[in-house]
Amino acid sequence: MRQRSWLFGHFRECAKVFGFDEFDAPVLESEELFTRKAGEEITTQLYNFSDKGDRRVALRPELTPSFARLILQQGKSLALPAKWFAIGQCWRYERMTRGRRREHYQWNMDIVGVSGVEAEAELLAAITTFFKRVGVTSADVGIKVSSRKLLQEVLTRFGIDSESFAPVCVVVDKIEKLPREKIEEELRELGVSDEAVEGILAATSMRTVEELEALIGPDAEAVKDLKKLFEYADAYGYRDWLVFDACVVRGLAYYTGIVFEGFDRAGELRAICGGGRYDMLLGALGGENQPMVGFGFGDAVIVELLKDKGLMPDFSKGDVQDLVFPLGESLRPAAMRVAAQLRDAGRTVDLILEDKKAKWAFKQAERVGAQRVILLGEKEWEAGNVRVKDLASREEVDVKLEDLK
Numbered sequence: 001m002r003q004r005s006w007l008f009g010h011f012r013e014c015a016k017v018f019g020f021d022e023f024d025a026p027v028l029e030s031e032e033l034f035t036r037k038a039g040e041e042i043t044t045q046l047y048n049f050s051d052k053g054d055r056r057v058a059l060r061p062e063l064t065p066s067f068a069r070l071i072l073q074q075g076k077s078l079a080l081p082a083k084w085f086a087i088g089q090c091w092r093y094e095r096m097t098r099g100r101r102r103e104h105y106q107w108n109m110d111i112v113g114v115s116g117v118e119a120e121a122e123l124l125a126a127i128t129t130f131f132k133r134v135g136v137t138s139a140d141v142g143i144k145v146s147s148r149k150l151l152q153e154v155l156t157r158f159g160i161d162s163e164s165f166a167p168v169c170v171v172v173d174k175i176e177k178l179p180r181e182k183i184e185e186e187l188r189e190l191g192v193s194d195e196a197v198e199g200i201l202a203a204t205s206m207r208t209v210e211e212l213e214a215l216i217g218p219d220a221e222a223v224k225d226l227k228k229l230f231e232y233a234d235a236y237g238y239r240d241w242l243v244f245d246a247c248v249v250r251g252l253a254y255y256t257g258i259v260f261e262g263f264d265r266a267g268e269l270r271a272i273c274g275g276g277r278y279d280m281l282l283g284a285l286g287g288e289n290q291p292m293v294g295f296g297f298g299d300a301v302i303v304e305l306l307k308d309k310g311l312m313p314d315f316s317k318g319d320v321q322d323l324v325f326p327l328g329e330s331l332r333p334a335a336m337r338v339a340a341q342l343r344d345a346g347r348t349v350d351l352i353l354e355d356k357k358a359k360w361a362f363k364q365a366e367r368v369g370a371q372r373v374i375l376l377g378e379k380e381w382e383a384g385n386v387r388v389k390d391l392a393s394r395e396e397v398d399v400k401l402e403d404l405k
């Protein structure tokens with residue numbers, strides 16, 4: 001819990017530095033909020049059931065649909081652009097044999113109402129700001145960036161209807177996880193022609209934006225967006241984190257434009273975070289579309305990365321500052337007064353509540369990571385003093401009660 005509080009504290013602090021407002025949403029939603037038909041893993045693993053009122057409900061597998069529903073509920077009263085963030089528990093139903101968690105916490109940041117890639121640039125700045133705060137560098141982690149408009153361009157050229165777009169993206173998302181034949185087979189199952197399959201594989205093998213430009217031309221939306229995004233990355237100072245990778249489409253059906261995912265350059269871990277533009281989600285939920293961009297950042301992979309890199313702080317001890325200890329029950333009221341005075345002065349205080357020996361108290365001080373032990377003894381108290389022991393310097397001094405803080 002100490003580790004989680006520390007991590008979420010950085011998530012929250014980052015969102016605050018970027019001027020985002022916190023939102024929350026119910027962990028239990030109507031199942032239909034998540035039942036998209038694009039074959040995504042996130043919907044095939046839905047933690048869904050019928051409740052006592054025979055309603056079909058689900059534990060949310062992600063925060064974005066709930067976020068979109070809340071934005072819709074705000075209607076015209078919502079001043080745009082809206083910049084909201086949340087840290088929420090998300091669920092999936094997996095066979096436990098795989099030893100993977102069924103729940104995790106995900107930090108989300110989303111911007112509604114900005115149609116230009118300035119929104120994507122701002123969110124990538126928030127992600128790199130978080131990484132820098134916890135000591136991760138661009139040598140440890142990169143962020144793959146691409147645009148689904150690249151695939152859109154290819155599918156349009158081969159006359160593939162827009163209904164196939166999301167399912168094709170879900171298949172292409174597996175391009176680096178499955179053998180090429182399997183990808184081709186799944187694409188054909190979606191009715192994609194052989195030449196369109198070749199087109200998709202050619203487009204996703206582009207290594208640079210320049211190569212992409214040569215393939216689909218300088219006026220293609222994907223090329224213009226990506227060029228502008230890399231220019232903004234230079235301006236923010238995080239260009240060295242970004243890697244163009246035409247294979248990145250992300251596995252969520254609703255993305256429509258720029259997509260990105262954080263990865264460990266050692267290639268040992270799953271994606272650290274991911275996100276992108278999803279301009280059609282409000283329409284899919286029955287509302288009027290607004291431009292939307294966001295990312296999700298789970299609490300599992302980042303913890304593995306921080307531990308691998310030796311960046312995880314030591315949480316074996318608490319972070320109490322002072323331990324207050326009366327040497328004898330007659331001084332217990334005095335100890336309560338001293339604890340209250342220190343707390344009013346903003347100190348964190350562990351007041352020993354039982355009749356304990358000094359040896360136990362110092363052991364407790366060690367356990368809670370106390371910086372000082374404040375001892376109350378008969379003689380000192382009579383003289384209006386308390387004994388303050390600094391556990392780092394081992395220095396022990398008598399301090400006047402009125403001067404204690």
Ligand SMILES: OCc1cccc(Br)n1
Pocket residue numbers: 061062090091092100101102103104298
């Ligand atoms: O990242 C997909 C996901 C969704 C819900 C719960 C867990 Br654990 N993982």
